[in-house]
Amino acid sequence: MGAARTSVWRRRAVPWLVLGLWIAVLAIASPFASKLGDVQRDRAVDYLPASADSTQAAKIEERLPGGEATEMVVVYHRDGGLTAADKATAAGQIDRIADAHTLTGEPAGVPSRDGTTLIYPVASTEPGMDEKAREELVIDVRDIAQGGDGLSVDVGGPEALDTDASEVYDSLDGPLLYTALAVVALLLILIYRSPFLWLLPLFVAGMADYLSMGLAYGLNQWFGTSVSGQSSGIMTILVIGAGTDYALLLVSRYREELRRIERPYDAMVTALRGCGPAVLASSGTVAAGLLCLLAADLNSSRGMGPLGTLGVLCALVAMLTLLPALLVLLGRRVFWPLVPRYGSTPKVRRSLFSAMGSSAGRRPLTVLAGGAVLLGALALGTLNLPGTIKQEDSFTSKPEAVAAMETLAKAYPEQGTQPISVIAPTDRADAALADIRDTGGVESAERGRSGDGWTEISVLAAAPPQSPGETRTIEDLRDRLDGSYVGGVSAEQIDLEDTNARDQLIVVPLVLLSVLLILVALLRSIVAPLLLVAAVVAVWGAALGIGGLVFGPVFGFEGTDPGLGLLSFVFLVALGVDYGIFLMHRMREEALKGAEPVAAALTALRTTGGVIASAGLVLAATFAVLTNMPLVQLVELGFVIAVGVLLDTFLVRTYLVTSASVALRRKVWWPGRLSREPEPPMPPKEPEPVTASAH
Template sequence: MARREKTSATGTIPGNPRRRFGKGLRVLLPALVIIAWLVGGAIGGPYFGRVGEVSSNDQTTYLPSSSDATQVQKLLGEFRDSDEIPAVVVFSSGAALDETDIAAVSREVSRLPGIPGVGAGVSPGIPSKDGRAVQAFVPVQANADIGSVVDAIGASLRDAAPAGVSVHVTGPAGFTADLIEGFSGIDGILLGAALLAVFIILVCVYRSLLLPLAVLATSLFALCVALLSVWWLAKAGVLMLSGQTQGILFILVIGAATDYSLLYVSRYREELRVSTDKWAASMQAIKKSAEPIAASGGTVIAGLLCLLFSDLKSNSSLGPVASIGIVFAMLSALTLLPALLFVFGRNAFWPRRPKFEPEAVAAEHGVHSTGLWARLARQIRGRPRLIWTVTTAVLLLGVLGATQLNASGVPQSDLVLGASEARDGQKILGEHFPGGTGSPVLVVAPETQLQETANVLLAHDGIKSVSVVTADSPSGSAAVTTQGIQPAGPPGNGAPRPTVVRGDVLLQGTLGAAADTEAAAAVVRGIRTGLDGTVPQALVGGVTATAIDTNDASIHDRNLIIPVVLVVILLILMLLLRSVLAPVLLVLTTVLSFGTALGVAAFFFNNVFDFPGADPAVPLYGFIFLVALGIDYNIFLMTRVREESLRDGTRQGIIRGLVITGGVITSAGLVLAATFSALGVIPILFLVQIAFIVAFGVLLDTLVVRSLLVPALTYDIGRAIWWPSALSRKSKFRTDIDDGAMPDPHARHRG
């Protein structure tokens, strides 16, 4: 009867054209939304296997254009007539190799140019002084499939190697192949692990099958369309992609889209309990969830876009790439999911369909409610100051451990976890040859100052030999000593002429230590200092210089971007909550949570996992994701608290807000932690460390900061938390003044 009266009151009586038009629109609009996302997913899906076409894992491509290492890398092709990447093949044996073995090795090496992707300038085998190893330099074409070429080189040489001789392919090409192999599981293993983890959590949360599938579909379609957009932007040169960026994009979109979906599902279920019309329930759910979802997504996007201030292109490119993912995550949660749930109606929650029970909803979520969150709310109401002070003290203890995090960089050989042929080969190479063989220091200097430049290199004990690139030398370079360029070949030959490009020459210094060690970095820094005083025009590049410039840029980015992110997020929260004090406290609690997560991570990295250190970008990425995503849960909580406070007063609003949002936020936190944990299946040190920091930090935010610290602190402060808005001033609600009687939960009808 009530429903017929409402229909009649609005004029939409049976047979009325407006009613027929409205019913048609209710069918057509969700159908069009679902079809649009299906088309986008069908087009974007195949691009999962094509990311390698537009991505690069070469560190020099991500350095600032002003970096010495970047400028040297750009000039290499002009000096060598190619941009080939050197591989170093090392043959080793427990006993001395005889002339027959060395000849056999050299013969097989000379056949390598027959392998597709191998350049013509393969060096002959070079025996070590101890006679137990031979090395050869093999150029690999940069546009080839480096991983496949390196595998083919190794397989070919092992098949023909003399008995008792082991073969390892190392050098820059070998380590690049390791990285490619490490990232190879992103499209399959990473995505599968993340989706499986999310599905299991959703089934446990909803005890339903259809609803988790709808939420997963929302996440997958968001990812497909985001990847489609990012791929074409990368193809056009607008964005840069790497395996690292791709992995983070996948995880971020799945986690964020699922979180936003959980918030919408919670509102939709609540509306179905106070309305018999699923269209009205959908519209109300969209209306009430749009603001927190938009605020949450906007905060994450704002934090990510702060990465545009980065000197490193790997950081600055992640900002817009991940932001595009967040945009589609929000759109899918506010369009595709509502359309799917409208079609399914209450059956989406089967077998636990929500019933129409407005009186029961009105009686829920108060201080007299039952359940875990109601009991926790009563504890907070009874002892707010004790709870927030003890919680803060425990978190501060964790922050102390952050000083033990070694984030000054890691050797290239340790970037890939697990077995590594390139790492093993470098170790063997260092036992028989200078450790920096195959990864020399590269110096571009004026031809007129060639000797002065060589003298600076030779003055360092860490440099074992110096050569200059030549076009008329069989090996492509000629040795340089303090007496000048040395003749090549038999005595009596003249000294080769160096290759000159626009008045400059290219010198190569062989390092005594492995190129990715601190000892090598100290030598390169010393060379740069020495050249600044004698040949200021000289540019120093190479593998070691690239690592130095990358670490220096990462430290600069970390010190610049973290304060910028804090200011931006603080301003957004002030606009959202119409307050100054609440946003300041929310940001401080999130920073405290981040510090604790970093401290706990440092303990596990150093004492449990025995990691060799961390990249300087690890704390920055951890901060960006934890602060931006951690603020999400505070936004979900505090926007609902403010909504309830406007009706029942601040303290009762805090209690109701905590009880109402407790389940959905905890579920969202578990989902996000699980998705970031999936990054750990990729054997790349950086991603494993980010996975641990973010997953632990999200759980800390969800289970401790948002459940205990923030509610207890805001309850203790009371309505002053909304200062300076009108909500902070004199209130008609007794609960804003003291802990007296709560309003009668049956006094109003929610809906």
């Protein structure tokens, strides 16, 4: 009697306790979640490692009188040529800017040869300027510098670009979250065919995202984890995408158990015991892959590791606690109109995955070879990837800073308009200035501020910004100026590219090794994990190749983000293996029950194919939301991951992994015990003949 009462109390109280605990946790996290945007940093120098030349230059600039300079260029342009009135307007506006702010030197106008453009370099070293104050300074300069009647006025330069990028990142959170939720909601309605059920996973995903924002702020405050617009956006995508995937698996198993078990609480406990280990293993694999980014030298990549892991773990905890509690409290009616009645049997239909499995089972080697050739051919598209993207080309629309850069490029085609900052020891500043002026490709060099033992020298290259000629000039300056640091926007882009290349050599092997070890421990095999890892690497190459075929010709992008290869690899390997776990784990279960290798592979595909397909569609659609964002690096990353997930879901998992498993048969489980042929049963012993006794 006492045990029965305890059981009844547990069924009634546990869901409410879980719900109350979540309300308390979210109430605690709420003040911190709202502060995440305050610690977000999106300047290029914030992405770089502390050891980079441009980072060292920026840090020293902060210690010079007035701190780090806020550099802009005000561009006045008229197509038919500037009039005297235009020049007077420009001079008057620059005087107003100088009166309102403390500028470094007196701005002098530089006219173009064709007379259409006049530029005023403007730099300020007002004391106590933080990132927000610099953005406000740019906005104030733009408010003063106004055109009209055919005169265009644009404010560009390093700080203006940073301000425009920051405004774009600040505007991402709302649209990114709402668009992702809308896309996932549509897919869930189609998958569940219920007017109510789809709301629960979305609500729980939203709560998990809010919790992850609060914890991310805590990571920044306690451990100094860098937070960028890109990393916080990816964290949101992972919470919604991965969380919805876990919800699909749980709800599918829960619906199945409701047909066999009368009480929803008991059905949920059984469902969690059934699918919980697979969900835990898959989320652990994703987390392990993302944490490998901690080995990266680039701040933005290293910060994305813990933030992405945080998103996955928050999604996992929410989908294994809050979602079950809500489902149990609402009971069977949440599935209306397709309510799983106790004791009922679902209709058996011929599934698409049964047909696909049958074709893979008949000709496994042919299917395997054809798929490998297709993926290899697609991977060749990587040869068509455009080069490294310039900072002004990183927007899908054209902000004011980019418009200014384009005007400068046309009006001053053979002249550098973006200063290179050289920080030299003061006692060697004169010698450094002489060396700079003797360096090939240098148009001009002027000595600037001095303080704390360092002197700033402003350098203009003869070549346009971020061109091969300017890159050679920066590299020559770094080779010649021993003990000095070369910074500025172009130098930062060079350091970004170099650091990404180094990180790729370190992080990629770590990801492969960590994922492989987890798979070996989970599947008790070496061949099966190698098969899964090889498959996801092939998917990554093919997805990146498709990107190479469309980024330039279709999307019109001028370049690719230096971190695209590394980040897309980490996400596709971690998320792709995630689905492989569901398939191979079920295949192993069938083999342990005594099924023959071919039957085990086809049964695993038939039983898990629908859930994996639904999860893959949701995850791909979630990452595809990034292609609607106004930043090229987010569009490229979202496109490659979405395409890779679709390839993985509908080609690699269904055809190639299944075909390879059928072809290898028991060898796929080598060297585990499943790789050995079972011993034939011993024949029954014949009864010994009975001999007659002598009388």
